[in-house]
Amino acid sequence: MSLLRMTFLRWATAAAAALIFAGLASAVRIKDIAEVHGPMENPLVGTGLVVGLNGTGDDARFATSIKLLSNMLSQLGAESLPTEVFASRNVAVVSVSATLPKFNRIGDRLSVQVATVGNARSLEGGTLVLCPLMAPGPDGELKMYALASGQLKVEPDSPASAVIEGGAIIQKSVPAMLTPGGKLTFKLLDTYADFSVANSVVKVIHQDLNIDTLRGDEPVAFAVDAKTIEISLTPEQQADPVRLISQLEWLSVPGLSRELEARVVIDVRHGLFYAINGNVEISPVVVGYGDVQVEVRAERPEDAPTLDDLVAALRAVEATPQDVIGLLRAMEASGALHAKVIRR
16 A cells, blocks of 8 residues: 655645546547547638727737728728728727638638737727638638638637637638548557557458458558558448548447557646546655645555646645646656656
């Protein structure tokens, strides 16, 4: 039995967010460790005009910027806007962006991000005038894929930027290429990118498709590298790729825990972490983060403290996710954390 000793120099005053710890079962589905490669997200950008500001917009020094916007609006049949409107500081030139998802259809709505271009102090209370969102087409020429407009919601800590939830409507869709070149490609998630894992996935696919290379059957699945698995398709499979993808995604890869080394994934942005492939051992160590100091040691030499012990102890004292992540980083730096650390 391991012993985890912790000293808190300052107790948390607010309830801690949920700490996430998950072990990997002995068999997982392909859809849990890989995704179909081919369909891509595409960034959309535009230059727009925000009106209705209460004296916090651009001043006359940015009046020439209106010419570009007037040209864009006139192409859509809208009236040109005079440069004099900038003298009131009630309008602002902004950059507008959105992401066209992998699978999209005309009429779908997208969230929009807006940021000032000139010297506007705040976008509070503003409304985005109809703004085309562009991206390079297959021929390399800029094409309009969506139109954005609507009331802005200003970011609390950044009044010069804002969002419009569902503020853009797709006008032109981009077909998803599922089987380019007659092949279906799975990409292992970075957490699982491993030669042994890729080889295990290939074996499972061959078994499901009743292909036995030992008896001389021609292989159809290949591990190109530690991350990429390609499957050559028959004409029938190419005609209905969704059916094949659904079939393969639900295949279980047994014994995966034997193929993966212990890993700890730290997601700083969302304030969480999780462990993969069984329990992670921690060598005796004393580390600190902020006002938290942790001493890890075993009661008996044959016992090894684990990440499970650490999580349980930190939960008991309501440590924050930031405390846990900081301590894990300190343990990694000291060499006490017996796992490969992956940051996101």
